[in-house]
Amino acid sequence: MIRTHVPSAARRFPRPLLLLRRLLPVLLAPLLLTATLSACVGMPDTGPVVDIDPPAQDGSRAGTFYDPRPPAVGSSSREIVNGFLEAMKATPIRTSVAKQFLSARARATWRPERATITYTDLEAPVGERSVSLGVLGAERYDSRGAWERKLDEQESRLSFPMVREGDEWRIDEAPDALLVPASWFEERFVRTSLQFLDPTGSILVPEPVFVPAGDQLATALVGGLLLGPPEELGQVTRSAMPPGLRLATSSVPISADGLAEVALAGAGEEFDAVSEEMAAQIAWTLRQEPRVRAVQVTLDGRRLPLPGGVSEIPREAGARFDPDALGASDEVFALRDGLLVRGRMDELEATAGPLGVAGAGLVSAAVNLRGTVAAGVSRSGSVSVAPLSDPGGAVTEVVAGATDLLPPAWDFADRLWLLDRTAAGARVSVAVGTKVREVVVPGLTGTQVKAFQVSRDGSRLVAVVRGARRDRLVVSRVLHGSAGRVLRATPAREIDLDVEPGHRITDIGWRSATSVSVLSAVAGDVSQVRTVAVDGAPGELADTGALRIPGRASALVSSPEEGASPYVVGKAGVTDLLDPGRRLSALEAGVTWIGYVG
Structure with a gap:
């Protein structure tokens, strides 16, 4: 069995516009509008909207202008609520018409920029003085456009207190959110990233x-x-x-x-x-x-x-x-007969450092981002660090007597992340030099973990947790002090893969700093690779969606570097996911671990 370690980093040149149609399934697209409203994109409150193309009746077709109708005289309270929801589909985005369905008090207090609630369908409204309705498939996004959660059954029931102003019904209180169909977003918005800094200001x-x-x-x-x-x-x-x-x-x-x-x-x-x-x-x-x-x-x-x-x-x-960690090596590294080798997937050569000499006896390894230092895991459960290319370099033992270590991971600050599968469950630790400290990850520590990855920027830890009926993909954020010391980790949050019970994950690997590819077995002798958002938002992110590969695969080898080929390794050979029709010959005998730096 080949175990891989693939680090995380941002793609050097994100391709959001090219991926618009393919990256945003209906339930993923909802995240988009919140970023528009709160990221200082103004929502016009006045002025006409001129139709250039014939507008869609519900404003759902991209490339058209949609000017929803204001309240009609004599509308029932339920018609007012329906009209309010319809008005939020105005294209270009504006809330001036929607506000006309509100009472004077509600108009003064309504803040739709604070959140976005999207839905796949609406139930028929009921009531008169208080109109309620259910929103189906509802998702909530924060003021920046970041996905927060699926709404539960109680949250998915919306109530609109009504009031008479003159002879007309008006909504007297509305949720501080824009309420729009998920499909409306799919045609208008694209996923991107806001670039912030780590606490040290280094990356x-x-x-x-x-x-x-x-x-x-x-x-x-x-x-x-x-x-x-x-x-x-x-x-x-x-x-x-x-x-x-x-x-x-x-x-x-x-x-x-x-x-x-x-x-x-x-x-x-x-x-x-x-x-x-x-x-x-x-x-x-x-x-x-x-x-x-x-x-x-x-x-x-x-x-x-x-x-x-x-x-x-x-x-x-x-x-x-550079969130890709400037200067990171783009070589592939592997263990062949327990010795560290490097090069191309189909042409691996011995490394000159201590971990590449006879007798190393390693079962997994990891190379730091600059390609200067390697960490090796021995059969006895020890972790040693040594220069990659210096034959006379010193070998330093960092850990001894571990139970069952997964391949370790390096981040940009040369912190070495370790996960030991003990009798009491997973135990995560981080090593800086020879100082090793446990990092408790709620929801991950103490569980049965099959694979884990740490992002190159050191801000995210992703893992596969084995459950009784299915495997779960979870993510935790890592908190640091201003000097770079790891403080703690947030509770692990499941990334919903929307799979049936019995689903088992074979391996994972970073495809960008914000996306992870998941290798799993499907019906018959077939393997599948899906790419999902690391923030937990629903939907697949790969250009071509899920990729199916003939044969049972044992490992996924991928890098977040733009253009770096991700590979699926199986008994029949190695498949390059950038060119799925191209299959390399099977890995040479004796190779037991393979991966990029990180």
Whole structure:
């Protein structure tokens, strides 16, 4: 059996626009609108909407304008509620018509930008003075567009107190959320990431959100950065954007030559220049808009000085904060007869360091991101660290006498992550040099774990937990201090794979910093690879959806690097998932572990 370790990192050049149709199944698309509303994308409250193409009757077709009807005279209270829900499908996005269905009091207090609730269907409303209805397939997203959870049965029942204003019914209280069909989002929004920093300010950490495609994309991305990371992620990520900033204009225009103009206002604290960290966040976030070549930043109308004295922030700025870990090796590493080897999948050569010499006797290994140091796990349960290429380098034992160690993992700070499958269940620990400390992961510690991965930025831990009836894929966020010390981990949260009981997962591997590929066996002699969002939002993210591969597979070898080939290893050979029709010959005899750096 081949065990793999694949680290996490952000794709160097995210491809959200290319993946719009394929990445967003109906239930995944809902995340999108929240990012639009709260990421400082203005929702017009006035002005007509002119139809260029014949609009869809329900506003569901992308590329058209939809101007919903205001309340009709003499409408029943249930018709008012139906009209309110219909009005939230206005295209372009605006709430001016929806507000006309509210009482004066409700209009003054309604805050739809605070959340988004999406649904696959609506039940018929009932009642008169209090109208209620159920929303089916409901999902909730926060103000940034990040998925929060599925709504339970109680939360999925909405009530609208009604009041008479003059002779007309109006809604007197509405949920502080935009309520829209999931399919409406699928046609209008795309998944992207806001780039924040780890607590030490050393590396960018992407947080997935959904924003509108097209002309609003850059505006929504900048607005999301200005909101900053959620409070609960305060020791997972931080932002270099000064608090109190807002967009001074209604949009972020992009000139014909690709210059994005970010006009800021209202800083809560004094600052007179764009820091290197702030420039990196802006550049790496806005490079997801293909038209952006560079960025110009102003504050209250004056142009801010930029790092290095340049006049514009190029889209390539902030290379040293690269979430892929700049300089990471792109080689494949493996164990052959217990010795560490390196090279291409079909051409592996011995390494010169101590773990590549005769007698190493390793069962799994991991190479740090720079490709300079390797950690090897022996049959006796010890973990040793040694230089990768220095024959005379010292071998340092980090752990001894472990029960059943999975392949370890390195993050960007050369922290070595270990998971030991003890008689009492999984035990996670992190080693910095020779100092090893246990990290309790609620919902993971003490369970039966089949595989685990740690992201290159050190912010996420993903694992496969074996259950009585099915395997579960779970994710936990890692909290750090400002000096980089690992503080604790959040409770493991299941990533819903929407599978039947009996489903078993063979292996997992990172495909980007925010997505994980899952290898499993399906009916017959067939294996399947699906790619899912690491934030737990529903839906598959691979360009072509689930890939089925003939034969039983034993391992998934993948890297988050853009363009790095992910492989599925089986008895019949090795399949390159970027070219599924191409099958390499079977791995040479004696290979027992294979993976990329991390």
